[in-house]
Amino acid sequence: MSDDTAEGVAADDAPVSDAFAALGDETRVAILEAFVEARREDPENRAMTFSELRDRTGVTDSGRFNYHLGKLRGRFVEETDEGYLLTYAGREVVGAILGGTYDTDVELDPEPLGDTCTRCDAELVARFDSGDLDVGCENDHTILRTTVPPGAATDRSMRELVALATRTTYARIELLVGGICHECTGRVEREIVAAPDDADIDYTFRTSCERCGAFTRSSAGVVVLRDQTFIAFCDDHGIDVADRLPWTLPFLTDGETVQTDEGPPRYRVRVEVDDERLDLILDERGVVVATERTPI
Numbered sequence: 001m002s003d004d005t006a007e008g009v010a011a012d013d014a015p016v017s018d019a020f021a022a023l024g025d026e027t028r029v030a031i032l033e034a035f036v037e038a039r040r041e042d043p044e045n046r047a048m049t050f051s052e053l054r055d056r057t058g059v060t061d062s063g064r065f066n067y068h069l070g071k072l073r074g075r076f077v078e079e080t081d082e083g084y085l086l087t088y089a090g091r092e093v094v095g096a097i098l099g100g101t102y103d104t105d106v107e108l109d110p111e112p113l114g115d116t117c118t119r120c121d122a123e124l125v126a127r128f129d130s131g132d133l134d135v136g137c138e139n140d141h142t143i144l145r146t147t148v149p150p151g152a153a154t155d156r157s158m159r160e161l162v163a164l165a166t167r168t169t170y171a172r173i174e175l176l177v178g179g180i181c182h183e184c185t186g187r188v189e190r191e192i193v194a195a196p197d198d199a200d201i202d203y204t205f206r207t208s209c210e211r212c213g214a215f216t217r218s219s220a221g222v223v224v225l226r227d228q229t230f231i232a233f234c235d236d237h238g239i240d241v242a243d244r245l246p247w248t249l250p251f252l253t254d255g256e257t258v259q260t261d262e263g264p265p266r267y268r269v270r271v272e273v274d275d276e277r278l279d280l281i282l283d284e285r286g287v288v289v290a291t292e293r294t295p296i
C-alpha cells in the first residue's frame, strides 16, 4: 500500500490524486513558496541548493525536510546541475496558491460604477464574491459575468478589479475566437447562433470546450473586440479599446449583427463612430473574414 493510499486517496486515480496528496502538507507548500520568495529577491537566479531551500523553509531537521522534498521531487520540483528548481507544474500550482485560487472567503462590498446599464437607465453595480465578478443593474440585467482569482481582490479596489476582469475577458475572447480553451487550452467548438426571442440581441457567440466542458456565451459583437482592424478603427477615432470597459463602447453593444443573404452563413457587425462606418463580416465560428471602412 502506498503512502498516498494511506492518506485516503484512491489508488486507481493515481496520477492526479497523487499530485494533490503531495500538496496536502504545510511543509511541502512552504517549500514551494520558498522558491517564490527566492525568485522575488533574485528573478534571474532560480535554482537553490538543498541547504538554501531548507533554510528558507525553516525546517531544521534535515531528514524530515528531505522526506517532504522527496514528495515534491519529480512532479513539482526538479533537481538540476545548478540546484533545485520548480517544474512547470510547480510554477502553476504556486501561481494558483498566490493568486488565491483556493481561497473561498474573499468578498467585496457591492459598488456602484457610475455608468448606466446598456439595457435600461439604472446604474451599474459591481459585485465580487469568492472569484465570481458580476456587473449588472437593479433590474437583473447582467452586463458582465466573469471569474477573477480571489487573490486579485485582496489588494485591489472594486474599480481596479473590474478593470482587471475586463483585460482578462479580452484575453479570453482572443483565445476562444482562436479555438483555444481559456481554462485548459483544449480545443473549443465555437459558433454564432440566433439569440432567444426574448433577448435584446439578435445573435450569440457560444463556445464549449471538448476537453473540460467550459461553456461561454456572449453577444456576437464581442468577437470583434480583439480584431486588429477594429482596434485600429477605434484608435483612429481616439478610442483605446484595451482600457475601455465593454459597456462604455455603446456603438458595439447597440451595434447590429445581421445574417447576410448569400452563400454560407455570414454575419455582419456594424460599428459607427463619428463620420465613419466599419463593417466586420464573421463566419459561422465568429472568425472575422472580411472588413470594410466607409464614410457616412
Ligand SMILES: [Zn+2]
Binding pocket: 117, 118, 119, 120, 121, 122, 137, 138, 139, 140, 141
Ligand atoms: Zn438594466
Ligand SMILES: [Zn+2]
Binding pocket: 181, 182, 183, 184, 185, 186, 209, 210, 211, 212, 213, 214
Ligand atoms: Zn477546456
